[in-house]
Amino acid sequence: MAKIQTEKNTTKKEVILQKAAALFKTKSYTAASMRELADLVGVEAPSLYNHIGAKSELLREICFKIGNEFIEQTDIIKNSPGTVTEKIGAIIRFHIKKMMENFDEVFVANHDWKHLPEPYLADFLTIRRTYEKSLVSLVEAGIANKEIKAINPYVAVLTILSAVRGLEFWQRNKKNIPPQVLEDDMVLHLLNGLVN
Amino acid sequence: MAKIQTEKNTTKKEVILQKAAALFKTKSYTAASMRELADLVGVEAPSLYNHIGAKSELLREICFKIGNEFIEQTDIIKNSPGTVTEKIGAIIRFHIKKMMENFDEVFVANHDWKHLPEPYLADFLTIRRTYEKSLVSLVEAGIANKEIKAINPYVAVLTILSAVRGLEFWQRNKKNIPPQVLEDDMVLHLLNGLVN
DNA sequence: ACCAAAAACTAATAAGCGTTAGTTTTGTAA
């Protein structure tokens, strides 16, 4: 049982995946080459194929890992006790934390899913639509509740998801603002609005 | 004076630019080939070079055209009379309208600016930072005013810009919801919040 | 120390890329 482990109990494939996410983030999937990835890993390009099947496999694993993590955690939050407003706040906070902790992978999943080969592209889009619908139904419950303003629930979900996604552009400024301020202020803005 | 005009007083270069924006939007700049673009234009690939200098020139013209339009219109709004809240609302509405009317170009400018060659990349980032700062100063004025909640102004601007940008994902559903509802609901959400 | 498996290497392939060169066709103005 050859345990091909590198530092810290991570397999070589996990190292490749992590470096790939970082590379795809900075150069984009299509513009990143397997030779560049090999350089980052510290190996010649063909050697990568002892651990992976294809370049697109890297993209696929990144996208579906992140997609599934979002679905799982959101289901947990939806099925916990609390008001709709509290749940939406918790989901926003989870998005923000995930984006901070798994920045490279979330970035790549957001940007490069378009380059997934079929049938994975179709699967990914199905997952995403399911996720959106799940959030829409939560907002609808809040509207029925009178907890939430009677705006179009799709618009509300789109606004929330897009706003948290925008943290992609944040990373570079992250020294200036403590993460907790960022999280609290964005939740306040999205739930209670900008104006006094 | 050979007037190389195609239908509707548009030059061939403008046709190429428009088709390029549509192609870059669907395939992304790096993954789109000049041969594909030529197919869309109805010509062989080398013929494109009678009208343009390079593939990257197409990206450059798309990005800077859109960037400058946003700066100009936002300056007009900032220098018009009205409360800060009204101005922010007007800017949000302008973003939404621009996104609907020039969808392909706005999409490409948002997604593919990263592939601009230097020194244009640096110029583009400067323009964008200037634009963000201009919006931040508007929000700061509103906070000083007591018109606006005392949240971090960078977070507020990021939230707004990201939310309107999210309309990229909207286009496919646009039959379901009238544009005016979308615009009104998003402005309401971003200004007055989701909860009652 | 030995053996087998894992993983590295070098070399090469076919395909696609943006772009250039050189030539022919097209369109316009005198």
Place this chain on the structure above:
DNA sequence: TTACAAAACTAACGCTTATTAGTTTTTGGT
């Protein structure tokens, strides 16, 4: 109709791409 320029064409260049084949080195268990 002739002349000239604009814009199309074909052919090809040099380069990069992901990936495969074949071989050598490294590794880990006995």
